[in-house]
Amino acid sequence: MKLMNYVNGQWQDKPDAKYTAVLNPANGEELAQVPLSTAKEVDDAVLAAKAAQKKWAKVPAPKRADYLYEIGRLMKQKKEELAQVLTKEMGKVIEEARGEVQEGIDMAYYMAGEGRRLFGETTPSELADKFAMSVRAPIGVVGLITPWNFPVAIATWKSFPAIVAGNAFIWKPATETPMMAYEMAKIFEEAGLPPGVANVVFGSGSEVGTAMIEHPDVKVISFTGSTETGRKVAEAGGRNLKKVSLEMGGKNAVIVMEDANLELAVEGILWSAFGTAGQRCTACSRVIVHKDVKEALQNLLLEKTSVLTIGDGLDESVKVGPVINKGALEKIHSYIGIGQEEGATLLTGGKILEEAPHDKGHYYAPTIFTDVAPDMRIAQEEIFGPVISIIEVGSFEEAIEVNNSVIYGLSSSIYTADVNRVFKAQRDLDTGIVYINAGTTGAEIHLPFGGTKGTGNGHRDSGVAALDVFTEWKSVYVDFSGKLQRAQIDNDI
Ligand code: NAD
Numbered sequence: 397m398k399l400m401n402y403v404n405g406q407w408q409d410k411p412d413a414k415y416t417a418v419l420n421p422a423n424g425e426e427l428a429q430v431p432l433s434t435a436k437e438v439d440d441a442v443l444a445a446k447a448a449q450k451k452w453a454k455v456p457a458p459k460r461a462d463y464l465y466e467i468g469r470l471m472k473q474k475k476e477e478l479a480q481v482l483t484k485e486m487g488k489v490i491e492e493a494r495g496e497v498q499e500g501i502d503m504a505y506y507m508a509g510e511g512r513r514l515f516g517e518t519t520p521s522e523l524a525d526k527f528a529m530s531v532r533a534p535i536g537v538v539g540l541i542t543p544w545n546f547p548v549a550i551a552t553w554k555s556f557p558a559i560v561a562g563n564a565f566i567w568k569p570a571t572e573t574p575m576m577a578y579e580m581a582k583i584f585e586e587a588g589l590p591p592g593v594a595n596v597v598f599g600s601g602s603e604v605g606t607a608m609i610e611h612p613d614v615k616v617i618s619f620t621g622s623t624e625t626g627r628k629v630a631e632a633g634g635r636n637l638k639k640v641s642l643e644m645g646g647k648n649a650v651i652v653m654e655d656a657n658l659e660l661a662v663e664g665i666l667w668s669a670f671g672t673a674g675q676r677c678t679a680c681s682r683v684i685v686h687k688d689v690k691e692a693l694q695n696l697l698l699e700k701t702s703v704l705t706i707g708d709g710l711d712e713s714v715k716v717g718p719v720i721n722k723g724a725l726e727k728i729h730s731y732i733g734i735g736q737e738e739g740a741t742l743l744t745g746g747k748i749l750e751e752a753p754h755d756k757g758h759y760y761a762p763t764i765f766t767d768v769a770p771d772m773r774i775a776q777e778e779i780f781g782p783v784i785s786i787i788e789v790g791s792f793e794e795a796i797e798v799n800n801s802v803i804y805g806l807s808s809s810i811y812t813a814d815v816n817r818v819f820k821a822q823r824d825l826d827t828g829i830v831y832i833n834a835g836t837t838g839a840e841i842h843l844p845f846g847g848t849k850g851t852g853n854g855h856r857d858s859g860v861a862a863l864d865v866f867t868e869w870k871s872v873y874v875d876f877s878g879k880l881q882r883a884q885i886d887n888d889i
Contacts, residue, residue: 405591448592461511468504
């Protein structure tokens with residue numbers, strides 16, 4: 397199957413385009429061919445989006461929202477089909493793929509509701525017979541750049557608020573996972589979204605991504621991906637005076653205190669660390685444990701890790717799927733040597749699974765390091781695979797300090813029964829998301845999603861906060877006094 401760009405409501409069949417193969421990470425099977433578009437295709441899409449947006453902005457927001465209700469309904473109707481495609485191209489196990497599609501459905505209905513809110517503010521004027529208010533205004537054409545690890549959810553966090561707020565968008569998905577974008581473009585078409593409001597252009601970050609960032613008519617770039625790429629996006633976006641929203645990497649930790657329910661903590665750690673084969677931005681990759689329970693926690697973790705089933709995510713009994721590609725496998729494996737050279741002890745895993753039934757895909761054994769010092773590279777750098785580093789601490793205060801000692805700030809978690817520690821932790825953990833007695837993953841779409849420090853640049857996906865990325869605040873003053881009234885000057889009481 398050859399995928400096509402979706403621009404101005406048309407499927408673009410370009411016989412002279414270059415293509416690259418989309419491969420199933422579970423077995424190497426070719427799923428599709430994706431076009432590697434050029435800056436010219438970006439230009440065409442921006443032109444179409446610009447024309448469409450002018451009309452779209454005039455459609456009343458509750459009517460714009462109706463399209464989102466329809467998109468949500470179609471996603472719900474096709475949920476299983478979408479989840480199967482997601483598992484095939486990305487590798488996550490089918491149960492998680494269904495969850496990811498559900499996240500998109502939830503976002504559609506949530507943002508559709510915003511069509512009847514999009515609240516601004518009214519406030520008294522300092523002058524008599526004058527009215528003051530602020531309203532949210534659409535921005536124009538926005539560019540969305542998404543990663544492969546959540547090929548549908550992240551796109552919905554960006555495109556749905558963009559739509560309801562009255563913008564048109566160009567979406568560049570990751571080349572590893574274009575099929576979900578293709579499926580979503582079909583849904584946009586079926587929902588009857590006016591041509592040019594939603595455009596999908598496939599291609600590489602360096603060509604299509606760069607062209608979007610450099611284009612003068614793309615006013616906002618909403619990017620999710622690695623911190624390394626985000627920095628480049630920010631630099632180019634800054635030079636072009638664009639609004640740039642960045643959601644980037646993480647090095648998330650679960651803290652386990654001596655009073656924690658260990659069984660519960662182990663369940664949370666396994667789910668957060670090995671779910672999606674450790675390829676979530678919120679994945680737990682550090683376990684910070686109080687010395688009194690370290691041995692017990694380690695033993696429980698080892699026991700439960702040893703029975704995890706690894707394989708093709710379409711098999712309902714599998715708990716850990718493949719990683720995305722050979723490059724990821726090699727990157728993950730390189731950290732085993734790094735950890736051992738630094739003096740960490742490898743408790744389990746640390747190997748690429750090469751024997752049948754794993755020989756055709758990219759499978760990595762769930763891995764646990766212990767005796768890890770907080771400043772080791774395996775405790776500081778994003779590995780993006782099923783690898784945990786256990787770090788021992790002697791106190792609550794030390795646990796918080798170790799948690800905060802990384803350049804990232806996405807998600808953190810603490811297991812404790814002490815209510816005072818709970819409140820101190822939610823205050824002192826310096827991440828954008830904090831979980832108490834739950835793992836580091838599990839975000840709900842009506843709350844802001846994003847991180848501090850090297851994870852973000854102050855914006856948020858998801859929740860009402862996402863509207864701040866896709867709207868401008870406009871302050872409106874209506875003077876009905878019939879005379880010149882000067883603010884700050886004519887306001888003696
Ligand atoms: P990546 O940075 O390699 O790519 C992300 C997107 O950027 C892709 O679409 C890619 O084609 C594009 N891109 C690459 N170079 C570009 C350039 N020079 N200009 C413009 N676009 C460019 O990331 P990835 O490997 O796809 O995803 C994994 C990373 O994403 C991890 O670091 C993970 O933590 C992060 N992530 C963060 C969040 C979050 O919300 N904080 C969520 C999911 C993933």
